[in-house]
Amino acid sequence: MPAKVNINTAGEMGFCAGVTQAIEKAEKAAEKYGQVQMLGDIVHNEIVVEELTDKGVVVIDNLESADRNIPILFRAHGTPKELWQKAKEMGLQTIDATCPLVKEIHKYAKILENEDRSVFIIGDKGHDEVNGIASQVSKPIIISESEDIPKHNISKAGVVIQSTQNFDKVKILIVQLLERVKDLRIINTICAPTRNRQQEVKKLAKSNDLIIIVGSFTSANTKRLVKVAQKINPNTKQVESPDDLRKKWFDNVTNVGLSAGASTPNSIIEDVKRKITSF
Numbered sequence: 001m002p003a004k005v006n007i008n009t010a011g012e013m014g015f016c017a018g019v020t021q022a023i024e025k026a027e028k029a030a031e032k033y034g035q036v037q038m039l040g041d042i043v044h045n046e047i048v049v050e051e052l053t054d055k056g057v058v059v060i061d062n063l064e065s066a067d068r069n070i071p072i073l074f075r076a077h078g079t080p081k082e083l084w085q086k087a088k089e090m091g092l093q094t095i096d097a098t099c100p101l102v103k104e105i106h107k108y109a110k111i112l113e114n115e116d117r118s119v120f121i122i123g124d125k126g127h128d129e130v131n132g133i134a135s136q137v138s139k140p141i142i143i144s145e146s147e148d149i150p151k152h153n154i155s156k157a158g159v160v161i162q163s164t165q166n167f168d169k170v171k172i173l174i175v176q177l178l179e180r181v182k183d184l185r186i187i188n189t190i191c192a193p194t195r196n197r198q199q200e201v202k203k204l205a206k207s208n209d210l211i212i213i214v215g216s217f218t219s220a221n222t223k224r225l226v227k228v229a230q231k232i233n234p235n236t237k238q239v240e241s242p243d244d245l246r247k248k249w250f251d252n253v254t255n256v257g258l259s260a261g262a263s264t265p266n267s268i269i270e271d272v273k274r275k276i277t278s279f
């Protein structure tokens with residue numbers, strides 16, 4: 001282990017604007033109404049969720065179990081149209097914390113449908129954001145892997161992309177789609193924060209001996225960052241907190257690249273930095 005390890009942090013990492021805004025809305029609502037309920041976790045990060053719980057944010061699994069006397073906040077990555085409708089029918093007070101960039105994807109999906117195009121959504125099947133986008137159109141086709149691409153030819157189609165998708169993977173799927181579709185309109189809806197984070201992590205992976213990505217193991221965008229880095233630098237590790245760091249990882253390491261998923265709070269990133277420095 002060298003005497004000093006340089007920590008090179010990504011230019012952009014951690015909370016994106018959408019997540020920050022959603023958390024602020026949840027905190028403000030909890031303060032104003034005493035409590036606010038949310039369908040599922042606001043971000044895929046257990047530490048953030050615990051902190052919010054302490055402030056009065058209650059996580060529920062389904063709308064049926066919602067308390068009608070407490071407002072419900074719909075999260076950053078969007079909520080299917082049917083759930084908005086159901087909440088309205090139940091008389092629930094709703095707070096919209098959908099990220100504006102996710103709303104834009106909803107809008108584009110509808111535009112493509114109005115142009116009489118089959119609507120493809122490149123994204124993870126079952127992910128809440130993808131479900132929300134799919135609910136905007138009548139016959140969405142979700143493409144997570146090459147196998148999901150239709151085997152028959154299509155004359156006119158359009159594509160939107162889940163905001164946090166891996167750009168390199170999307171490129172491969174688009175090329176495969178082009179073989180099937182004559183008139184294909186592609187709207188690149190990978191959001192700028194995701195694109196920037198992926199670019200930054202690529203740069204780090206090329207120029208550092210070890211890459212540490214901080215984020216929850218349940219966070220899809222963190223896992224994607226890990227994959228992007230690993231492809232360039234196999235010596236990439238993911239940690240949820242400083243406790244996951246192992247001293248032996250730093251043997252013969254001079255430069256460490258550090259990045260974090262969009263749902264990782266700054267406080268945890270700082271704790272990880274401190275622990276690396278202490279080794």
Ligand code: SF4
Pocket residue numbers: 016017018019076077099100101102163164191192193194262
């Ligand atoms: S990852 Fe992008 S689209 Fe998703 S909440 Fe953050 S800024 Fe919005």
